[in-house]
Amino acid sequence: MTSTILRSAAETARHAPSIFNTQPWRWQVRGDVLELRADRTRLLPVTDPEGRMLTVSCGLALHHALVALAAGGHATRVERRPDAADPDLLARITLTGAADPTDVRLRNAIPDRHTDRRPFADTPVPDGFVDRLRGAAEARGVYVAELDADSLVRFQVTAARAGELDQNDVAYQAELARWTHRPASSADGVGPESTVVPTPRTVPLRSFFPDGADRLLPGPGHDGGARYLVLWTVGDTPADWLAAGEAMSAALLETTAAGLAVSPMTDVVEVPASRAMLHRVLNHLGEAQVALRIGVPSTTDALPATPRRTDVIG
Numbered sequence: 001m002t003s004t005i006l007r008s009a010a011e012t013a014r015h016a017p018s019i020f021n022t023q024p025w026r027w028q029v030r031g032d033v034l035e036l037r038a039d040r041t042r043l044l045p046v047t048d049p050e051g052r053m054l055t056v057s058c059g060l061a062l063h064h065a066l067v068a069l070a071a072g073g074h075a076t077r078v079e080r081r082p083d084a085a086d087p088d089l090l091a092r093i094t095l096t097g098a099a100d101p102t103d104v105r106l107r108n109a110i111p112d113r114h115t116d117r118r119p120f121a122d123t124p125v126p127d128g129f130v131d132r133l134r135g136a137a138e139a140r141g142v143y144v145a146e147l148d149a150d151s152l153v154r155f156q157v158t159a160a161r162a163g164e165l166d167q168n169d170v171a172y173q174a175e176l177a178r179w180t181h182r183p184a185s186s187a188d189g190v191g192p193e194s195t196v197v198p199t200p201r202t203v204p205l206r207s208f209f210p211d212g213a214d215r216l217l218p219g220p221g222h223d224g225g226a227r228y229l230v231l232w233t234v235g236d237t238p239a240d241w242l243a244a245g246e247a248m249s250a251a252l253l254e255t256t257a258a259g260l261a262v263s264p265m266t267d268v269v270e271v272p273a274s275r276a277m278l279h280r281v282l283n284h285l286g287e288a289q290v291a292l293r294i295g296v297p298s299t300t301d302a303l304p305a306t307p308r309r310t311d312v313i314g
């Protein structure tokens with residue numbers, strides 16, 4: 001039954017990661033069509049006034065649903081942002097018949113994927129892995145820039161600057177606190193069990209708990225083998241943000257499927273002064289959408305599961 005298949009894909013997409021774990025999406029099964037909508041009641045007005053990260057997050061959910069359908073042997077037609085008069089309708093997915101299952105590896109990675117904010121091991125990422133991510137992103141019109149030693153220095157400065165500006169921004173801190181101090185019943189937000197006790201870092205990560213409430217132990221890593229990637233697009237429209245989310249999802253699931261670890265870093269994109277610095281790192285070729293730190297995990301200690309809402313499918 002088509003509606004059962006579509007509903008099941010939307011269920012799988014609930015696992016998708018999102019900015020501050022806001023899960024800013026709504027799924028609706030309408031006959032033979034699955035619709036994805038942005039839920040602007042979950043927009044972060046201070047951190048993300050334009051809705052860039054909200055749209056990127058919805059792109060991740062869209063990719064998760066498409067992976068579930070492809071792995072189930074379902075061919076699909078996808079219309080992205082099909083109605084100019086209804087910009088929050090981000091995608092319409094229609095089943096078009098049976099197909100050989102693909103993306104099964106990625107489908108299996110969905111429940112295993114977690115943001116790992118611990119420092120990674122010194123062991124190098126296998127040769128060719130970043131090229132695989134590049135191929136998956138470029139298929140969606142998204143480019144992957146890997147930071148070399150020179151640009152990494154500029155990225156360190158950029159990340160440190162983003163952290164300082166955020167730290168001194170009272171409105172940002174109030175918004176962050178709203179999403180890090182959620183009642184369990186809300187099934188969203190970021191809790192201290194998934195953020196790492198302060199530890200020396202090559203590149204600083206976003207601080208979720210400025211009061212030091214973080215509970216996850218850093219483990220033995222020093223990020224010696226970590227690689228830093230920037231996903232960027234030539235344009236900077238909501239269509240580009242959605243594509244960046246789909247490409248980011250492909251990158252995260254490929255990374256998990258390969259037994260590697262990854263954490264997104266987007267304060268460097270959200271803070272305008274840092275985004276301008278990244279624009280220079282990209283030689284003015286395009287707009288940074290997200291940065292990713294990937295590497296070999298430094299510990300086999302499991303990461304905590306993060307909450308997800310159940311009431312996102314109508």
Ligand SMILES: Cc1cc2nc3c(=O)[nH]c(=O)nc-3n(C[C@H](O)[C@H](O)[C@H](O)COP(=O)(O)O)c2cc1C
Nearest residue numbers: 017018019020021056114115206264265266267306
């Ligand atoms: C668009 C986007 C931006 C994110 N930015 C950051 C970030 O700057 N720093 C960070 O530590 N995690 C970041 N994350 C990770 C989310 O906080 C995480 O996905 C969410 O809390 C759910 O946890 P999970 O990924 O372990 O399922 C980002 C995720 C997304 C999708």
